[in-house]
Amino acid sequence: MMRFIRSAFVIARRDFAATVLSKTFLFFLLGPLFPLLLGGAFGSIGARVASRTERPVVAVVMPSNSTARIAAARERLAGAIGQDALVTLVYYAPQRDLAAQQKRLLASGGPPIRAVLTGSLGNPHLAGDIGADDPTARQIDLILRDAVTPSLPAPPLHVSPADASSGSLAKDRALTGQIGQVALFFLTLMLSTMVLSQLIEEKSNKIIEVIAAAIPIDAMFVGKLFAMLAASVLGLVVWIGGGAFLIQLISRGGVQTLAVPAIGWPGFLALAVLYFGMNYLLLGAVFMTIGAQASTAREVQTMSMPVTFGQVLIFGFASTAIGSPDTPEALAAAIFPLSSPMVMLARAAEQPGWWPHVAALAWQALWVTLILRLGARLFRKTVLKSGPRTRGWWRRKAAV
Amino acid sequence: MLRQAQHQGIAVEATDLVKEFGETRAVDGVSLAVPAGSIYGLLGPNGAGKTTILRILLGIIDPSSGTRRVLGHERPLEAAREVGYLPEERGLYPAMTAREAIAFVGALRGLPLREGRQRADVLLKQHNLSDWARKPIRNLSKGMAQTVQLLGTMVHKPRLIVLDEPFAGLDAINQGRLEDLIRSEAREGATIIFSTHVIAHAERLCERIAIIAKGKVAFEGRVDEARGRLRPIVRLRTRADDGPWRSAIPQSARREGDEWVFELPEGGPEPLLKALIDGGAGIETLAIERPGLHDAFVAIAGNSAAAEMTTAEPVE
Numbered sequence: 001m002m003r004f005i006r007s008a009f010v011i012a013r014r015d016f017a018a019t020v021l022s023k024t025f026l027f028f029l030l031g032p033l034f035p036l037l038l039g040g041a042f043g044s045i046g047a048r049v050a051s052r053t054e055r056p057v058v059a060v061v062m063p064s065n066s067t068a069r070i071a072a073a074r075e076r077l078a079g080a081i082g083q084d085a086l087v088t089l090v091y092y093a094p095q096r097d098l099a100a101q102q103k104r105l106l107a108s109g110g111p112p113i114r115a116v117l118t119g120s121l122g123n124p125h126l127a128g129d130i131g132a133d134d135p136t137a138r139q140i141d142l143i144l145r146d147a148v149t150p151s152l153p154a155p156p157l158h159v160s161p162a163d164a165s166s167g168s169l170a171k172d173r174a175l176t177g178q179i180g181q182v183a184l185f186f187l188t189l190m191l192s193t194m195v196l197s198q199l200i201e202e203k204s205n206k207i208i209e210v211i212a213a214a215i216p217i218d219a220m221f222v223g224k225l226f227a228m229l230a231a232s233v234l235g236l237v238v239w240i241g242g243g244a245f246l247i248q249l250i251s252r253g254g255v256q257t258l259a260v261p262a263i264g265w266p267g268f269l270a271l272a273v274l275y276f277g278m279n280y281l282l283l284g285a286v287f288m289t290i291g292a293q294a295s296t297a298r299e300v301q302t303m304s305m306p307v308t309f310g311q312v313l314i315f316g317f318a319s320t321a322i323g324s325p326d327t328p329e330a331l332a333a334a335i336f337p338l339s340s341p342m343v344m345l346a347r348a349a350e351q352p353g354w355w356p357h358v359a360a361l362a363w364q365a366l367w368v369t370l371i372l373r374l375g376a377r378l379f380r381k382t383v384l385k386s387g388p389r390t391r392g393w394w395r396r397k398a399a400v
Numbered sequence: 401m402l403r404q405a406q407h408q409g410i411a412v413e414a415t416d417l418v419k420e421f422g423e424t425r426a427v428d429g430v431s432l433a434v435p436a437g438s439i440y441g442l443l444g445p446n447g448a449g450k451t452t453i454l455r456i457l458l459g460i461i462d463p464s465s466g467t468r469r470v471l472g473h474e475r476p477l478e479a480a481r482e483v484g485y486l487p488e489e490r491g492l493y494p495a496m497t498a499r500e501a502i503a504f505v506g507a508l509r510g511l512p513l514r515e516g517r518q519r520a521d522v523l524l525k526q527h528n529l530s531d532w533a534r535k536p537i538r539n540l541s542k543g544m545a546q547t548v549q550l551l552g553t554m555v556h557k558p559r560l561i562v563l564d565e566p567f568a569g570l571d572a573i574n575q576g577r578l579e580d581l582i583r584s585e586a587r588e589g590a591t592i593i594f595s596t597h598v599i600a601h602a603e604r605l606c607e608r609i610a611i612i613a614k615g616k617v618a619f620e621g622r623v624d625e626a627r628g629r630l631r632p633i634v635r636l637r638t639r640a641d642d643g644p645w646r647s648a649i650p651q652s653a654r655r656e657g658d659e660w661v662f663e664l665p666e667g668g669p670e671p672l673l674k675a676l677i678d679g680g681a682g683i684e685t686l687a688i689e690r691p692g693l694h695d696a697f698v699a700i701a702g703n704s705a706a707a708e709m710t711t712a713e714p715v716e
Binding site for chain 1 (some may be wrong): 458462480487489495505552
């Protein structure tokens with residue numbers, strides 16, 4: 001066993017040094033910045049486009065005393081449901097030829113007016129590309145009702161803020177779990193293509209023969225996987241540090257705005273590291289097994305798309321557990337080895353108790369071992385062409 | 401019998417090794433025994449199965465059937481720390497320095513990295529490569545890189561050194577140096593197995609050889625035993641074209657220019673000489689040549705296999 005570990009260590013040390021000391025590792029460290037920058041840029045553009053195109057605009061063509069009451073009513077409503085959720089109103093003084101004004105406004109491009117409200121508060125009329133049941137029409141109806149109803153004195157509503165209610169806490173913890181799951185997914189997604197190409201260097205340099213003659217293939221697989229894990233943990237430390245700093249800078253409450261996980265922050269973070277390791281080792285072992293079959297970088301590129309889709313599917317399966325960790329689907333996702341780490345991390349955010357995590361980690365470790373052994377065996381069989389010749393059952397039958 | 405031989409100083413033995421790749425039988429019932437401390441050659445044309453045999457012996461691949469024992473271990477990887485291997489297709493990490501590459505190969509075989517680096521420095525100095533010790537492999541010439549890999553094969557002072565076509569790609573000077581290195585390792589007690597398709601190297605270096613043809617061992621034994629399978633060749637030039645002396649030479653004798661060439665008859669040179677003199681041959685010259693390994697190879701493996709062999713490695 002010691003010899004196996006030592007052999008794996010020799011490979012891991014070489015791979016780690018070759019990865020971390022290369023110039024390209026800087027790009028790896030900067031990797032998360034690109035999707036963040038792109039996401040930020042496209043997100044803000046998208047948000048602007050959405051706010052321009054999706055919020056309906058209604059022109060109010062009424063006498064000034066009416067428009068003032070309508071505007072006040074709208075502001076009251078906006079205070080309750082938010083500006084962004086409410087129809088935008090633009091106000092115009094009525095002209096002599098009201099029909100022509102209405103026609104002109106509906107054809108106007110700036111702002112793009114969807115409907116025109118005319119008449120008076122007592123007899124309003126809404127015209128435009130709109131039905132009676134349209135949410136815009138309903139909002140206008142609410143605004144008009146508020147505008148015509150005299151303000152009634154109402155008893156003041158006393159609000160006592162509490163730290164969390166059971167409803168809000170469950171929701172917030174689910175959000176914490178979801179954030180953890182998404183982070184885990186993206187981290188392993190980035191690493192998958194790197195793992196796929198792990199053996200290409202040895203195969204193209206022909207050094208694989210020297211290694212295969214000196215140490216067990218399993219030890220090489222383990223060494224390579226742990227070297228990548230160590231490199232990615234190094235990256236993770238940089239990313240988490242940078243990310244927390246950024247969140248602290250841009251968010252009002254920083255990381256403290258997230259709900260405290262059911263298992264507590266220290267436990268959650270410790271489990272996050274462990275589940276990241278397990279998630280990486282499980283998916284990495286599968287991808288290394290697949291990638292070991294490839295002989296060229298082109299073959300690896302061809303493989304990377306289905307592999308990414310596979311990861312997205314697993315992520316989708318794992319996300320069914322968010323908010324409902326005890327449903328049969330969630331339990332199935334927790335048992336399925338490849339989705340188990342993500343599911344269990346979300347569970348740590350939502351449910352207290354350590355034993356399920358101890359059992360899950362042992363279960364995942366067992367699968368890492370199984371997959372690695374299978375991968376090494378497959379590599380020896382298909383790449384090194386080793387082992388006794390096995391006949392398919394159809395051939396055996398034919399031979400009989 | 402081979403198992404018994406293990407206790408009498410056999411470093412490597414194989415019994416009825418078979419390896420099939422799909423429908424192709426690359427190794428077909430190979431049995432051999434390599435005495436400890438000897439230089440042993442696997443001789444055969446390209447595609448004969450030499451590399452596959454070596455890969456099986458080293459545990460890189462498992463045989464379809466048959467057994468092997470390396471330095472007393474039935475699982476070759478258990479003996480890996482005492483084995484050095486230079487594969488036919490040379491390979492090193494291009495970004496690694498020469499010194500690190502040697503130490504890395506040693507580390508794979510259990511040599512501590514620090515000690516590996518120290519030994520690498522000594523070995524590189526001995527081979528006039530000190531100036532290149534801290535240069536990446538990609539900056540080295542092909543011959544230098546090959547030497548570095550060879551030094552990596554030997555850095556952990558293995559008891560068994562396996563070299564697959566070690567002379568391929570080396571110039572004449574480096575071929576000579578490699579032969580010296582092999583002899584020196586053998587003198588220090590290492591067992592050397594190397595494969596080659598160049599008969600001259602095997603003839604100069606090996607005590608024992610296995611001639612491999614079409615995945616089978618056509619011959620296994622000492623080099624002089626292989627030669628001994630052929631009768632000595634007689635080259636005879638006479639003054640008389642014909643006469644009673646003609647009955648003294650075999651009917652299979654052939655003419656090469658003005659010489660008769662034939663195998664020495666069973667009785668040996670004296671009766672032949674007497675019959676020629678008595679028969680009035682008028683001997684001008686009579687030479688008895690010991691057959692070379694090439695002749696033995698032709699006799700054992702056949703002309704077609706011999707045609708694929710070379711008597712000397714083409715130098716770069």
